[in-house]
Amino acid sequence: MKQIALFYTLFLTLLFTFEVSAQKDPKAKIVLDAMSEKFQAMNGFTANFDFTFQDASGTGDRQSGDIAVKGEQYRLKLPDQEIYNDGKTVWTYIQSDNYKEVTINDASQMEGELTPSNIYRLYESGYSYKLIGEKQFQGKTAQVVELIAEKNNAPFEQVKLMIDKGSSSLLGWEMFDGQGGVFSYTFNNLKLEANLPASYFVFDTKQYPGIEVIDLR
Template identity: 85%
Template sequence: MKKIALFYTFFLILSCSFHAAAQKDPKAKTVLDAMSKKFQEMNGFTANFDFTFQDASGTSDRQSGEISVKGEKYRLKLPDQEIFNDGKTVWTFIQSDNYKEVTINDASQMEGELTPSNIYRIYESGYSYKLMGEKQFQGKTAQVVELLAEKSNAPFEQVKLMIDKSNSSLLGWEMFDGQGGVFSYTFQNLKLDSSIPPSHFVFDVKQYPGIEVIDLR
């Protein structure tokens, strides 16, 4: 009986701990809702960004790129690849001096992934969240909100958003894969641009004769 009582107590503690961890901090929600509203009001923007990946051993890689976002659409340009997403189709374009390739997926196949367009509303389902406090980030006072995945099979178990306290703009975010890997994104030179045409988010295969097409739709 004593062993059963101890097991029950242990189970109860675990249940209570999980429930506490899964809570959604109302203060954090206020910050997140303001960030999401700010994104919707922008109706399109362009920016430069820095991307850093660090694995469990401490080895890191850093790249800079350009990004355009409008609603569900985005275009992401890195030195070795470019990703186009028009909300329905995703094209991943890779080219070198003597080789060109594009992989095509349905946007629905990317569900669950964190993207430049859904990072603003990722907190709405699948994550608990809490306000961690404030820190200086890019010379600005940022409110740090931590998101914790509610399911073990989530692509990232933890996400930290850095949100400008003065105007609710998203300054950057960090994603933790649960295996020691950390992905960091930082926006720079963000400019509002509501005039970005739909064609900007579409990859035109016809412009690249001889390109290898890998269609996974």
């Protein structure tokens, strides 16, 4: 009886060990580490991007914009809004024909959200990952790495990263919210911009007379 119990214990141990190792695919980690190192070595970049959203019913939306990223700082421009993040403060600027508004938050209030800077480190905690294959993406061979959230309350339960096999650059990604919604981002015209000044990521309210300021800090 003791031998059966011992065998069962060993079996569970081996099974658990297999499951844990399967959550962190070593091949995927090599690809992800190379992508992260490439991003850190860039010391800043600018790009155009396409953003699409499709909900469970098939209804979708498409937008294009511009992005600049340097370390923890980023500046994101969409048709109806701009987001500035200098690593400490986040400004969300919205304007219409006769109305201007900026909402100010501490960057720490945005923790847990997916941003243009932390997408490169998303895999480091809170997600398991595996290399699921290769595909042609933007005319390049991309390695597709799937991230699966380890907790139910994660903003996105699944993320797929398309990483250039030749250069380790992140070409785009897809995010799944668990409710049937899919968010897709694709980079275009990626340019290295190491000389982006810190002021580029700061929104100066003095340059916008009459703007309504909503300070939530």
